[in-house]
Amino acid sequence: xxxxxxxxxxxxxxxxxxxxxxxxxxxxxxxxxxxxxxxxxxxxxxxxxxxxxxxxxxxxxxxxxxxxxxxxxxxxxxxxxxxxxxxxxxxxxxxxxxxxxxxxxxxxxxxxxxxxxxxxxxxxxxxxxxxxxxxxxxxxxxxxxx
Numbered sequence: 628x629x630x631x632x633x634x635x636x637x638x639x640x641x642x643x644x645x646x647x648x649x650x651x652x653x654x655x656x657x658x659x660x661x662x663x664x665x666x667x668x669x670x671x672x673x674x675x676x677x678x679x680x681x682x683x684x685x686x687x688x689x690x691x692x693x694x695x696x697x698x699x700x701x702x703x704x705x706x707x708x709x710x711x712x713x714x715x716x717x718x719x720x721x722x723x724x725x726x727x728x729x730x731x732x733x734x735x736x737x738x739x740x741x742x743x744x745x746x747x748x749x750x751x752x753x754x755x756x757x758x759x760x761x762x763x764x765x766x767x768x769x770x771x772x773x
Contacts, residue, residue: 629714636711643704644731650700651735655744666692697751698758701732705759709766721767728759 650658666688709724717723732755736747 633711633714636707636714640704640707640711643707647700647704647731647735648738651739651745652742654742658745662689662693662696694751694754697754701728701755701758702762704728704731705762706766708759709763713766713770721763724763725756725760728763729756732756732759 653661669688669692705724705728708727709720712720712724712727729752732752735755736749736752739745740747
């Protein structure tokens with residue numbers, strides 16, 4: 628059973644890294660359209676006002692929605708990294724998981740330098756790292772309580 632769980636976690640880690648790579652590989656224009664689609668749906672739910680007001684709200688919420696996506700993407704990644712290392716019995720699972728998540732976040736931003744319309748931002752590495760770190764500490768806390 629432990630082997631099945633291990634293989635599942637490895638597979639999920641590879642798939643999740645692929646998803647992150649896929650989203651990072653999209654040109655800036657495509658990425659922005661995806662964010663805008665989500666933001667417009669939120670503004671439709673929250674505000675039944677005119678289109679101009681919705682557009683104004685969507686501009687304000689763009690930053691929040693995009694950074695939340697970064698945070699959640701790496702929250703999942705941090706959790707999976709921690710679980711993979713933990714099931715393997717790695718000695719310093721907590722710190723190793725955090726370091727690997729920061730490395731992945733940094734490499735992801737460097738990758739975006741080579742994508743049309745995208746840039747690398749240190750702040751995005753910070754947001755990604757915070758998402759991963761919170762998940763890792765949470766998983767470690769739950770493990771210690773058991």
